[in-house]
Amino acid sequence: MPRRGARWPSIFLFLADHGYGYLDPDEIHLSKFGFIRLGPDFGENAVKAFNALSPETFSIVRDPLHRFISGFVSKIFTRHDANYRELRDLVTSVHGIDLSAEADPAQACLAFAKLIDAQKDQKQIERHFRPQALNLADGGRFRVDTIIRLEDRDALLAFFAKWTNSDKARWLVSQKIGATPGHPREKFISRDLTDLVRKIYARDYELFYA
Secondary structure, three states: OOOOOOHHHHHHHHHHOOOOOOOOHHHHHHOOOOOOOOOOOOOHHHHHHHHHOOOOOEEEEOOHHHHHHHHHHHHHHOOOOHHHHHHHHHHHHHOOOOOOOOOOHHHHHHHHHHHHHOOOOHHHOOOOOOOHHHHOOOOOOOOOOEEEEOOOHHHHHHHHHHHOOHHHHHHHHHOOOOOOOOOOHHHOOOHHHHHHHHHHOHHHHHHHOO
């Protein structure tokens, strides 16, 4: 499952539970055996072995603007994720972006988007802000059978219901995973941000939101 977010694949595997026996989704996420990660650093033999299993692969993509704002709020603008302390320090100390309590949310978000846009090699962008087409290795070694937009709730419900049951599927689709209460999206949106996000994620819009 090419990732949209770590929690969705973990919870989905937990609900599908084809003999894994885990009691908590985080146990799957942290497991080296139940949740195998394949990436560009894996050799060709590992890729061939994976594809030989004829797995059904899928990914959930998200509207690029909503995804960018969500990532900015949860990883950069707030201090909720300790794993991003160093990046927040870089953004403020080196690049001078105001993330203080007095900061203008829309201006801070736009300034961060300009920082992302300035990176010449998009493959080097941190994965939460990297174009989804690159995260899915568009044109690469892995095949993705099904791509569903997060906003297409009926399609999500039908897909998850194939693997679990309708009640579990409805529960999963209803979850606001990664939500940051108290920070409505509207505070961060501006016309300049919308235009810049469309430039940065042009391939995502072309592939998934045309």
